[in-house]
Amino acid sequence: MDIEKNTRISIEEIQADRRLVDELSGHGLITQAAREHALQMLYPHRNWGLWVSRLQLVAGVSLVLAGIIYFFAFNWAKIGPSIKFVSIELSILGCLAIAYGQGVHRLSGKILLLSASVLVGVFLAVFGQIYQTGADAYTLFTMWAALITGWVLISEFAALWAVWLIVCNIALTLYWDQIVQSGHDMDMMITSIVAVFNLVFLGIREYFVARGVEWLSARWTRAILVIPILISLLIPTLNFIFGSPHDFFFDRTLSTRIGAALAVLVHVGLFAAYRYKWRDIWSLSIVVLSACVIAEAAGFKCLLEGFEHMDAALYLLTGLMTIGIFTFAIVALRKIARNMEVSHVR
Amino acid sequence: MSDNHMTAYKARELFTDWLSHGLIRKDQQAALEQFAVEQQLARELPLYLRVMAGIGAFITALCLVGFLDAAHLISFDLKYTLILWGTILMGGAILLARVSGDKDHMIRHSFLVQTSFCFMGAGKILFVMGMAQLFKPNEGWGIAAATFLVTLATYNVYRMSIDRFLSSLAVLVSVFCNLMDVGYGHVPHDEFVIREIAINAFFIAQLAVASVLMANGRIKRDYIPLAYAFISSLAVMAVFFATQSKIGFWMQQHAFSPVVMNVSLAVTLVLLIGWAAGEWSKLYKSEPLILACLGALVLAAISAPGILLAVGLMVLGYARHERLIVLLGVLLFPLFLSLYYYNLDLSLMTKSGVLVASGCVLLAGRAYMHYRKFDQEV
Numbered sequence: 001m002d003i004e005k006n007t008r009i010s011i012e013e014i015q016a017d018r019r020l021v022d023e024l025s026g027h028g029l030i031t032q033a034a035r036e037h038a039l040q041m042l043y044p045h046r047n048w049g050l051w052v053s054r055l056q057l058v059a060g061v062s063l064v065l066a067g068i069i070y071f072f073a074f075n076w077a078k079i080g081p082s083i084k085f086v087s088i089e090l091s092i093l094g095c096l097a098i099a100y101g102q103g104v105h106r107l108s109g110k111i112l113l114l115s116a117s118v119l120v121g122v123f124l125a126v127f128g129q130i131y132q133t134g135a136d137a138y139t140l141f142t143m144w145a146a147l148i149t150g151w152v153l154i155s156e157f158a159a160l161w162a163v164w165l166i167v168c169n170i171a172l173t174l175y176w177d178q179i180v181q182s183g184h185d186m187d188m189m190i191t192s193i194v195a196v197f198n199l200v201f202l203g204i205r206e207y208f209v210a211r212g213v214e215w216l217s218a219r220w221t222r223a224i225l226v227i228p229i230l231i232s233l234l235i236p237t238l239n240f241i242f243g244s245p246h247d248f249f250f251d252r253t254l255s256t257r258i259g260a261a262l263a264v265l266v267h268v269g270l271f272a273a274y275r276y277k278w279r280d281i282w283s284l285s286i287v288v289l290s291a292c293v294i295a296e297a298a299g300f301k302c303l304l305e306g307f308e309h310m311d312a313a314l315y316l317l318t319g320l321m322t323i324g325i326f327t328f329a330i331v332a333l334r335k336i337a338r339n340m341e342v343s344h345v346r
Numbered sequence: 347m348s349d350n351h352m353t354a355y356k357a358r359e360l361f362t363d364w365l366s367h368g369l370i371r372k373d374q375q376a377a378l379e380q381f382a383v384e385q386q387l388a389r390e391l392p393l394y395l396r397v398m399a400g401i402g403a404f405i406t407a408l409c410l411v412g413f414l415d416a417a418h419l420i421s422f423d424l425k426y427t428l429i430l431w432g433t434i435l436m437g438g439a440i441l442l443a444r445v446s447g448d449k450d451h452m453i454r455h456s457f458l459v460q461t462s463f464c465f466m467g468a469g470k471i472l473f474v475m476g477m478a479q480l481f482k483p484n485e486g487w488g489i490a491a492a493t494f495l496v497t498l499a500t501y502n503v504y505r506m507s508i509d510r511f512l513s514s515l516a517v518l519v520s521v522f523c524n525l526m527d528v529g530y531g532h533v534p535h536d537e538f539v540i541r542e543i544a545i546n547a548f549f550i551a552q553l554a555v556a557s558v559l560m561a562n563g564r565i566k567r568d569y570i571p572l573a574y575a576f577i578s579s580l581a582v583m584a585v586f587f588a589t590q591s592k593i594g595f596w597m598q599q600h601a602f603s604p605v606v607m608n609v610s611l612a613v614t615l616v617l618l619i620g621w622a623a624g625e626w627s628k629l630y631k632s633e634p635l636i637l638a639c640l641g642a643l644v645l646a647a648i649s650a651p652g653i654l655l656a657v658g659l660m661v662l663g664y665a666r667h668e669r670l671i672v673l674l675g676v677l678l679f680p681l682f683l684s685l686y687y688y689n690l691d692l693s694l695m696t697k698s699g700v701l702v703a704s705g706c707v708l709l710a711g712r713a714y715m716h717y718r719k720f721d722q723e724v
Contacts, residue, residue: 011379016360018666023385026564029378034369038360039624043665048622049634051664053721056712059683063705066687070698285394289401296405311416319409323464326402327457330395334456337392 016042054107061111065118081130088123092116110157117148117160121167138174141167156215162224165201169228172197188239188255191232192262198229199266206278219282226270226283230290233263241297267291281337288329295325357382385567393670400508402460407467410435420472425479432473436496439466440503466509470496486527490520507571514575519582521548526586526593538600541593546606549583552576553614560662561621577671580655581678583607588652588685604651611654612646618658622665634720637711652682 014020018039025035068091072079079087099112121144127133128140145167152164176182176190202225209217236259243252267287274283299321307314355363361378364370370378414420420431442462446455474492481488497513504510525545559565559573587607592599616639620629628635645654659675662668690697715721 011358011383012356014357014382016355016357020357020360020382020385024378024381026562027381029374029381030364030370034364036624037364037367037369041360041363042355048664049715049720052634052638053712053715055660056708056715059679060705060708060712062680062683063701063708065705067698067701067703067705070694070701074694074698281392282394285398289398292398292402312413315409315413315416319406319413319464322402322406322409323457323460326398326406327453327460330398330402330460331453331456333395333398 018042057108057111061115065115069122084126084130085123088119088126092119092123095119104155104157110155110160113151113155114157114160114163117151117163120144120147136174136178138171138178141171141174145171158215158218158221161216161221165198165224169194169197182255184251185253186255188236188253188259191235192255192259195229195232195259195262195266198225198232201225202229206273210278219280222280222283223286226286229266229270230286233259233266234290234293236260237263237294238297241294241301263294267294275336279340281333281340284336285333288333292325292329296322299325396508399460399463403463403467406460406464407471410464410468411471414468414472422475423479425476428472428476429480430476432469432471432476432496435465435469435472436500437469439463439469440500443504443506463506463509466500466504466506470513486520486524490517490524493517493520501572502568505568510568510571511575511578514572515578518552518575518579522579522583522586533594533600535600538594542600542602545583545593545602549580549607550610552580552583553610556580557614557617560666561618574670577659577674581659581674584652584655584678584682588682588689591689607651608646608654611651611658612642615642615645615654615658615661618661618665622661633718634715641711650682650686652678653686656682 016038021030021035021038021042024030025032030038072084072087095112095116099109099116102109102112104110104113121140124140124144128135145164148160148164148167152160172194173190176193182189202222205216205221205225236256239256240252240260243256267290270287271284271291274280274287300318303314303317303321307317358379361370361375365372365375411420414431415422420427422428439462442458442465446458446462470493473496474489477492477495478485478488481491493513493516497510497517500513501510522545525541525548556573556576559569559576565573584607587602587604591602591604593602594600616629619635619638619642620626623629623632623635629639630636642654642657645657656675656679659671659678661675663671663673663675687697687701690700692700712721
């Protein structure tokens with residue numbers, strides 16, 4: 001199964017890449033001159049320069065920022081409040097000024113805007129510490145997210161959008177924990193809320209990408225939303241499956257029931273979306289894997305109840321069930337992938 | 347970065363370009379095209395399916411071992427029974443893989459292959475457990491010998507890349523663990539010296555094998571999982587020595603010098619840069635490559651083997667267009683960078699200066715590259 005026999009491939013479809021050139025060279029089918037010519041044609045050496053230059057920029061900025069943080073950590077007690085504020089504010093202004101000078105369309109400008117956004121969080125933390133406002137932590141993250149929203153929009157930088165989403169998720173979770181303080185029955189509701197929140201932004205992401213917004217089109221920007229959505233729904237679903245009225249941790253409360261129902265809807269919805277609308281086999285396989293885990297848990301629960309004191313039968317049937325579930329999933333995904341390829345070629 | 351891995355050319359365009367430049371003859375083109383098609387025929391399944399198959403097989407293998415134990419068909423104390431069952435299951439796995447045939451889109455085929463993968467996993471677990479008992483009191487070397495034996499026996503007959511990768515990695519990691527295990531109680535100084543030599547030799551050997559497997563075009567695709575296993579094992583060793591500077595237990599610890607690892611990684615990185623450039627003479631003729639090599643030597647001088655490895659992986663992955671290797675390098679780079687600065691025996695104040703200074707050096711390097719127009723995309 002690991003090696004796919006593909007009899008439909010034609011020479012027009014084969015990508016020319018380094019591996020092909022190396023294999024031709026390794027088998028003595030081309031000369032060294034042909035190999036050099038091909039490598040220069042396929043991967044012009046100047047792209048290496050661009051790659052190294054970007055690596056230097058990211059690593060250099062990270063090291064400088066880390067150095068600044070170390071400096072504050074070491075001298076924290078000795079630095080007066082005004083100097084703390086002024087230095088952080090100057091750093092933010094410096095980042096913004098250079099980003100403005102460079103232009104936010106350039107990578108260096110985007111990274112400086114990202115640095116400024118991180119420093120806003122540092123500023124808020126220092127503010128809370130010096131003035132001992134006693135405010136809940138969620139306010140810090142909410143303010144942070146609110147203050148950098150404008151930069152997220154103008155920077156058109158996926159990494160900053162990811163940071164913003166992380167800050168928002170933390171704010172939401174802390175708000176639930178510190179302000180709502182739900183009872184036992186609604187304890188699990190936060191997982192559904194987080195899932196819905198991320199689902200909304202996944203929808204926004206897909207809407208704009210479909211309309212040609214380039215900066216959000218990288219596949220990882222989809223994955224960082226799909227995976228948390230599925231994980232946050234998996235928690236109440238597994239609680240629902242293994243739940244019993246007498247168990248405190250695995251209790252079928254109202255919130256777990258809502259979460260489980262939402263999980264079914266979301267799995268079906270995401271499957272349909274990535275199967276038919278925005279064809280993406282990777283996202284589809286994540287959804288299918290999550291569904292396999294749920295099916296596996298549900299099946300195991302049934303077997304556990306049916307074969308309570310028959311360990312051998314329980315293990316054997318669980319094994320067979322697992323093979324069945326995963327085989328079905330793999331076959332289905334392979335068929336879908338093939339259909340997607342065919343329709344893509346057409 | 348992902349887009350950088352794709353080229354804008356198809357194989358036929360490349361062959362036509364060679365032809366127009368007189369680098370191949372007209373009668374050669376058909377043979378080259380046939381070769382390219384044949385290489386594509388045995389295409390690896392996508393990673394997402396391999397991961398899914400692996401997860402399913404792992405759960406099933408555990409269930410199978412649980413079943414054998416619950417049904418009293420095996421006992422974890424009876425070594426020969428474990429070895430026997432392990433061998434039977436591995437044999438069954440190979441048989442099932444053969445029986446499954448090539449109609450890979452049939453449910454029957456997928457079911458048999460999935461079952462075969464599970465049998466192989468369970469078989470290897472039982473065989474290794476039995477062999478470990480057979481080697482008592484040297485269970486560690488028993489595990490290494492058993493994993494080596496089963497990997498050797500199944501690598502060429504059981505063509506499942508995830509199995510090949512995991513088995514090979516298990517051999518390498520178990521050897522490393524055994525080399526690290528100097529035992530409790532009083533250990534003579536000579537023993538530590540021998541261990542240090544052995545660990546360094548093991549590291550260099552892995553580096554050499556990984557380099558040959560990745561850089562030599564004559565190596566069959568079947569050995570790519572082996573190459574990945576060697577690379578992963580190198581990463582495991584580098585992570586270990588980035589967090590630990592000693593070998594041995596408790597009071598019997600002995601300082602481990604990373605000098606040999608540093609030098610070997612720096613030499614490998616320089617060779618890698620030359621290989622990626624496509625011509626060795628560029629190493630001393632091309633200004634950017636000279637600067638890159640100097641950078642590698644500076645990293646070796648400041649003793650940063652982990653960073654050298656991460657950079658090496660990124661260069662290798664970028665050159666070979668292996669996204670997984672680039673990803674590994676990208677993930678390891680910040681880890682090793684943080685560990686390096688964390689482990690520096692300096693006060694926070696000095697560290698902050700070192701961090702800012704090294705960051706400025708990198709930014710100055712970027713500014714220089716921009717000034718010399720080395721960073722312009724073609």
